[in-house]
Amino acid sequence: MSRLWSLIFYCVPVFATVTFLMALNGVWPFAACQMPPSLSTAGETIDGLFNGIHVLAVVILLGTGAAIGYVLWRFDHRRNPDGKAQYFSHNTALEFVWTLIPGIILVFLAFYQMNAWSENKMVRPTTMVSGIEQPTPPLVLVKAKQFGWEFHYAGADGMVETADDLYVEGLLVVPRGQDVVLQLESRDVIHSFFVPELRLKQDVVPGMRQFAWFNSNQTADVDILCTELCGWGHYKMKARLQIVEPAEFKTYVDGLEATYQPPLASAAKQPSSISVADAGGKRD
Ligand SMILES: [Cu+2]
Structure with a gap:
């Protein structure tokens, strides 16, 4: 034997x-x-x-x-x-x-x-503001929840968590070739923000404010996944990440501002220039 x-x-x-x-x-x-x-x-x-x-x-x-x-x-x-x-x-x-x-x-x-x-x-990316090097402010506040992803864009003031934030669910659009900083928070339990193509994975813990960043040199359309078993609907907790040219990103955010409705009034409308037909939040 x-x-x-x-x-x-x-x-x-x-x-x-x-x-x-x-x-x-x-x-x-x-x-x-x-x-x-x-x-x-x-x-x-x-x-x-x-x-x-x-x-x-x-x-x-x-x-x-x-x-x-x-x-x-x-x-x-x-x-x-x-x-x-x-x-x-x-x-x-x-x-x-x-x-x-x-x-x-x-x-x-x-x-x-x-x-x-x-x-x-x-070491978070930095930006020069009035000749002083400062940590790059978050472009988007990401809120994880059972079982989806909310994206709150900084409005005209360039800061998240202010009254002019623009809210979208299930679709994250970011510019190519720039340092993108995300502020990650959870509404309920522990989740984990994962984009394999960006080699980016970050736990999202209730009560904590965390930051994640990346810089992509290519345009793309990929999945955002949750990699923390967060409840019965964990399997469907997806969103879509679109990396677009900076000009297209600006058009997108301008479109959001023009059509934005507070989340409680109705779901935020999407501009026609970006297809959200297969956005994770809607697909599932
Ligand atoms: Cu989750």
Whole structure:
């Protein structure tokens, strides 16, 4: 029986490595396991980090799988005269090594990811205002709720959470080639704002005000997903993100201002220049 187990332990990392290489090279059916092409200027850094850690994990899996398989095969009970498997309670040198190596790897990862984390989560983009560098104000206040997304655009005053905010549900339109800062809040439970193409994921926690930012160099029309299990309707908690040329974005916001109705009076109307037929909030 132990020989069978040793073969199984050999097979697991081999199978994992083969599927990993197939996914990496876009081979069916594992091609779908890859992240979609990046739309964000930060994509290259994040993908480099993601793939680097993935390769490291594959090497570790291969090493541990092979080690377990070898030990099961080599120290089989049939190789012992008394018919029992070899047994020892501990080995200080071995335990030191298998603690030290993961420790070194984790310290390495802590430094390796520092720049990517800092750029994407800590250091918010800045804007020059009257010659003074200031954090870029949020373009949109995103409110997550069971089970949809509200987008409150800064009105003429350029600030969110003021009386002239423009409210849209299920559709986020942003300009291409600019730093877009989002202010994220929740109306009820914990949600998570996720756009795989932007490599952007941020938990949205009740009572907290969080900021997320991105800069896309391409126009696009993609899904916004919730990746926190937030209730029975979690599966349908989607919205649409459209990244458009700056001129088109201006036309869109101007159109919102012209047609805007307070949310309590009626649903905000959409300008005709942007199709919202497949906006997440309506589609579901
Ligand atoms: Cu949710």
